Structures are given as structure tokens and as C-alpha cells.
Amino acid sequence: MIDEPFATGSTLFHKRDPKIKIIGTTAISMVLALCTSIPVAATGCIITAILLSFSRPNFKLLSRRLIQVNIFTLFIWITLPLTYGKGETIQLSFLNIHLDGIRMAALISLKTNGILFCFLALLATSSTSSLGHGLEKLGVPRKLSFLFLFTYRQLFVIHQEYLRLQRAAKLRGFTPNNSLHTYQTYSHLFGMTLVKSWNRGERIHQAMILRGFNGRLIPLTQPQPGKADYYFLFVMLLISLFLAGLSFVSVSQ
Amino acid sequence: MHISEGILTAPVLTGGAVLTTVGTAIGLKKLDYDRIMTVSLLSATFFVASLIHVPIGPGSVHLLLGGLLGLILGWGAFPAIVVALSLQAIFFQYGGMLVLGVNGTIIAGPAVLCGLLFHPLLTGTRKKQMTAGFLAGFCAMFLSAVLMAGALYLSDSGFLRVAGLVLASHFPVMLIEGVITMFVVSFLARVQPEILSLTP
Secondary structure, eight states: OOOOTTSOOOSHHHHSOHHHHHHHHHHHHHHHHHOOOHHHHHHHHHHHHHHHHHTOOOHHHHHHHHHHHHHHHHHHHHHHHHHSOSSOEEEETTEEEEHHHHHHHHHHHHHHHHHHHHHHHHTTTSOHHHHHHHHHHTTOOHHHHHHHHHHHHHHHHHHHHHHHHHHHHHHTTOOOOSSHHHHHHHHHHHHHHHHHHHHHHHHHHHHHHHTTOOSOOOOSOOOOOOHHHHHHHHHHHHHHHHHHHHHHHHHHO | OOOOTTSSOHHHHHHHHHHHHHHHHHHHHTOOHHHHHHHHHHHHHHHHHTTOEEEETTEEEEOOOHHHHHHHHGGGHHHHHHHHHHHHHHHHOOSOSSTHHHHHHHHHHHHHHHHHHHGGGGGSOHHHHHHHHHHHHHHHHHHHHHHHHHHHHHHOGGGHHHHHHHHHHTHHHHHHHHHHHHHHHHHHHHHOGGGGTOOO
């Protein structure tokens, strides 16, 4: 269930330096998140979709991911047209559909998906560990990036541990239903996972102290941004500037 | 329990980012390298909790257990939750980079508050411990839902009814969180009390 299906590949996007990609994603998603006009959001969405297509993601996995995230957008489409705004309404049998609500829902869907595309094209094409080291280079406190990298490292272990306990419960005939017994069983499974991870943490800490750990993790590969990376950054910043300019034009109109 | 990217306005995003930065900074300051390994494992466990689906009525909800993390880690829960949230954004694209600040405040703020508030109760009898567990789980989720509704409302007052819907729909989740946290606390108090900073 936990994996990074888009991180492997050899496209232009996969080869770029993670630091550059973090800056690019921040710039583009900031402009998209703050824009208030549908045409600008739509343009942004199209541009980021093109970027995403360059990173050649697996289509099946991509569509599954998009559906998962858009369940929330669906919620917006169900609620906003009925509740948002005071302007014109369309009468649809007994429902009052607000046009403002439809506009708002469309804007939010475009923005959400535009940022999602950008995220998938730029960040999901890097491995989590290289992003963690990239964050540290970009000035994130060392303790925090350490926490990030180690949480990532232990995630799979803890998940396996939990699944193992869950399997054991199943083998003993546990079937979840709406009862206090079910909740208690889940709590104990989770409590046991906590106990195990707590003790595992202690053991890892001791092992690392023995190996001379001083609070710094040194990555095996330390990529330096090259010329191509800077060109890439330039293009990304250009895209965000273009979108920002477009929003100013649409506001002044 | 995430707000997606692209919904909130700049002032709310900035406010959330500032609060989360301050909270994380305090949390990191109180955390020394001797405890960091434990915190990262608990952060991973918190991430795994969000993959556990517990049945409720005809459907199921996933756990959050912020209150529990607050009880165990106190201020350390802040960076732990922020890290888990950013990993969720990277793995599943839930939430995002810019709303990380707001989502962090929504989940980690109440977690730390409830943890600090109810931790003193844990030294009492078993009944008191269970009460503390229930209250921490329930109140953390309740405050998170209130903050989430507040963030939506502050962004655009037209979201008022959606915000109300969010609050109402989280009520069963609060009860589940309370009950699960209660049982986990009583389990931990018996099995390994030092996790809750209690002397055996």
C-alpha cells in the first residue's frame, strides 16, 4: 500500500535535482493556489498536465491516484452548488442550484488538480529520501529532516509489524464489526505496534550510538545541480511568472 | 481529515504556516537527539494509524490518534505530526505543500494541547487513566474539526454551511477516536507505562 510508483524512470523530470524540483513546485503551486479566476486556473491546469505527461507516468496508477484525490472534489461538487453564494439560482425540481456555487466548485477543482499534476510531475518523480536530503540543503532544520528521513525509513517496518499482528488476529478468528470488542481489539493491536516500535527505536538508537552517530546523516549520492537543472528551474519560474501575470491581467479586467 | 490544496485563501494559508512553524520549532527545541529516534518511530506509527480502517455503522473510518500522540510526546508531537503529514502528501498526494501549514495546525495543535492538558490525569487510578485517554482522543478530534471548519469559514464565509457539514460529519469519528485512545492508553499503562512517561 505504501510505495512510490512514480519515482522510478529516466525522463527529464526524474533526472533533475530534487532541490530544484522543490523550488519549482513551490513556485507553481503557490501561484495556482492563490489565483481566483477560472481561465487562469484552467491555463495552469493545462500547463501542469503537459508537464505531467512529459514525466511519462504509468497511466493506470495515475488514474487511480487522480480518482482517490478527486473524491474530495466530488464532495465539493455535491455541497457547494447547494450552499454557496446568494446570486442567481436555477430551480431543479426541489433543489436550488446556485450559479456562484458551481463557479466556485469549478475553480477549486481546477486549482486542486493543477497543483496535483504539478506535484506528481515534479515531486513524485524523486525518491522520498532524496527529497529529504534536498530539504535539508534548502535550509530545513537538521533535526526535522532527520525526523523526516527516519520516519520514512521506519514506515515500512512499522506497517509490516502492524499487518503481522492483524494477520495473527485474523488467524484467531477475529472479524471486525460494530462492537466494543472490535474497538478494543484494534486498540490492543495498535498499542502493541506502539510498544514494538518504541522498543525498536531504543535498539536502533543504541546501535547508531555504537557506530558513532552524531546527529548527521550522510547520503550516499550527493547530487549537485548542473546547467540543465538551472535551465529547468528557469522554465518553471517562467511558468509561474506567466500564470501570475495572467491573474493580474484577469483581475484588472 | 485534510484540507486539499487550492481551497484556502492566502491569509489563512499564511496564518497556518506561521503557527505550524512556531509549533514545530518549539517541538524540535524540546527534542534532543537521544529521543529523536523514538519520535521518528512514533511518527511512522502515526502514519500507519491513518491506514487502519475501523468499522463504524455501514462504513469505516481511518484512525488519526493525534490525542494519543500528544499524550505520549507532548510538544514533540508537533514535528512528528508535521512529518507524517508531509509524507502523506508525498505518498498519496493528500493535502499538499502549501496547505501543510494549515493541516499541521489543525491536527497537531489540538493534539499537543490535549496531550498537555490530560497527561496529569494519567498518574491516577485506572479509571482516571481511561477517562484521560477518552478525553484526549475525543477533544483532539473535536478541536481539529472545529479548526478545520474555522479555516474553511475564514477563507470564504460562503463555506459556512460546508464547514458546518464537516463539523457534524466528524462527530462519530470523535467518539471512535475517544474510545480507541482510551483502550490504547489503558493497554500501554499496563504493558509499558514508560511510553506514557509513567513509572512502572
